[in-house]
Amino acid sequence: MNANLISYVPNLRVLDCTLRDGGLVNDSKFSDDFAKALYQADLKAGVDYMEFGYKCDKKIFSPDRYGKWKFCDEEDIRAIVGDNDTDLKISVMADVGRCDYKKDIIPKADSVIDTIRVATYVNAIPTAIDMVEDAKNKGYEATVNIMAVSKVNGEDLKNSLELLGQSSVDVIYLVDSFGSFYPEQIRRLTDQYMEVADKYGKKVGIHAHNNQQLAFANTIEAMNKGVGATYLDATVNGLGRGAGNCHLEGLLSFLRNPKYKTIPILKFVENYILPLREQGLTWGYDIPYLLTGQLNAHPSFAIKFIKEGRKDYYNFFHELVDDTL
C-alpha cells in the first residue's frame, strides 16, 4: 500500500516506551500511580504496545539504586495491569550483557509480558540472537533493536541484518541512538532493512531520538507512507534521556488512524508529566504550540495560554476547536 496523509494504514503498531526510555531520566523510579495512569491512557489512546522497562540483572544493577521498572518483575507489572485482559501488548527491553535472560525471563505461559525487545550493539548480534531464540522458545514475540547504527560500517550492518533475517526474530528495529540521522538517511536505511525483512518475512521498526529535532520527522520518514517501518516507537511528551524521543501525541495525531486517540495522552501529560517537569526532570519541548500546530490555529492562542499560567491542555484543546475550527 502506498498511503498518503488521509489514508488509513491498518498494519501500523505504535509502541509507547515512556516508562522504559523515560526511566533513563529518573533511574526508572516511576510510581505505581504513574504507571497505572499511563497504562489507562495507552489503552484509551489505542496504543498497541506499552513498554514497562528493562529486564535488568539485579546482580549488575542494584535495586537499592534503581526503581522497579529497571527489572520489571512479573508481580510488579501485574500490580499495574492484572492479567492485562486487553488488546494492549506489554513489552520489556532486555539489553545484551545486562540481562540474565535464561533465568529472569520466565515462560510466556506464566507471564503477562507479550514481547521481549532485545537491545544490542552490532558486535553482540550472536548473543542477541540467542536471546531471541530463548524468548521465542518460551513463547514470546521478539524484536531486536540494533543500537548505534550511525557508527556501524556498511558490511557489519549488512551481515547483521542477514543473521537476524535468518533468526526467529519478529521485528528488526532501526535505532538512531544518537539522534544523528537526517530523513534521507533514514529513508535509505529503512529501505535496506525492508529488503531483508521482506526476504525473510520480518517486520521493521523505527526508534528515533530528538537531538536534531528530527525524531518525529524521521519516524514519519521511516514509515514511508505505509510501505516502510510499521513498528513506531514514541514516548509521551518525548520523555526520554537527553533530547528525548519522538513525541507520542504528535505521532498519534499524524497517523489519522481511527484507532488512535490523542486526548487521553494529553490528559496524561497534564496530570502526570507536568509534575515531573516541576520536580526538575528536564527534556524537550512544550504542548500548547503543538496543539495550535495540529489544529492549524495561530500561535497567539498558545502564547496567551502559557502567559496566563494555565496548564489545562484538555480544556485548551476544546477551546481551540471551538474558537478556530
Added chain:
Amino acid sequence: MNANLISYVPNLRVLDCTLRDGGLVNDSKFSDDFAKALYQADLKAGVDYMEFGYKCDKKIFSPDRYGKWKFCDEEDIRAIVGDNDTDLKISVMADVGRCDYKKDIIPKADSVIDTIRVATYVNAIPTAIDMVEDAKNKGYEATVNIMAVSKVNGEDLKNSLELLGQSSVDVIYLVDSFGSFYPEQIRRLTDQYMEVADKYGKKVGIHAHNNQQLAFANTIEAMNKGVGATYLDATVNGLGRGAGNCHLEGLLSFLRNPKYKTIPILKFVENYILPLREQGLTWGYDIPYLLTGQLNAHPSFAIKFIKEGRKDYYNFFHELVDDTL
C-alpha cells in the same frame, strides 16, 4: 542538480531572521550590542542574508512600545553595519497593511538594505504586488511571503502564485505560519511553487515554524536535495515566537557547504542567546544534545555537560571532537 547529503549545492541562500522573527518575542527590543554581534556571527558563518526586522508604520506601531527593529530606520541599521561592505545581504520585512512603503522605503541608492520581503495573506496579494513593484522600481531585490498557506484553498493559492509569477518578484516564499505541515505536504507544496517559479524564472524560499518539531525537517524537505527551495529561513537557536523557527545552527551543519560555518553561531548562542533565556524569554530546545547528535556522540556527554552547569558550548564542541571522533 539532484544532490545527496555529501553534495555541495552552491545555489542555496540562507537567511537569518533572528532579529525579525525573534523580535516577536521581545517587541523587537534587541540592543545594538546584540545586533552587532549577530551581524558579525552571520558574516563569519557565511550566512547569505540577515534580516534586521520590520519596516512598520510608526503611525500604527508606537516607537514608545516597540524597539527600533520594528521600524528599521536607515540610520539604525547603519549604526550596526556601516555601509555593509560585505557579501552579507540585508533584508527587512514589510507587512501588507502595516507599512507605509511609498514613504518609508527609500530608494535603494540611499539605503544599505538589499532586499524587501513583503509578507501578505492571500487576500492581499494585489497590494503585495504593488509593494513588490514599488521596491523593484526603487532598486531592491523583492520577495513575497504568502502567510498562513495551510488555511488557503487550492484555487486561491494557484491564482496567487500565477499573479506573483507575472510580477517582478524575485523569490516566492512557502510559509508554514502555524507550523502545521508535515514533510510530505511541504514536498507537494514546494513542487507546486517550483512549477510556477520555473515557468516565470523566479526562485522559491521556505520559512518553517517548529510547532510540531518539524521546522528543520520541513526546511530540508523543501530543499529537496537541491532541486526545490533555495532560500532557507532560520533563526539562531530557533529564536522566534511560540515554538520558534528552524534552528540556524542545525541547518548550516546539515548543508555541508564549505561556505557555511556553525561555530560562530554557537558562540553567539553562548554569549547572547543564553542571557535572553536567563532574562525569561522562552521558546524551543537546547544546544548540547544537538551537538552530540551532529557529532554522532553519545548523549551522556551532553547530559554530563548540562549536569555540571556548564554553558561553554564552544569548549564543549572541541571536547567532543577530541573525545569522540
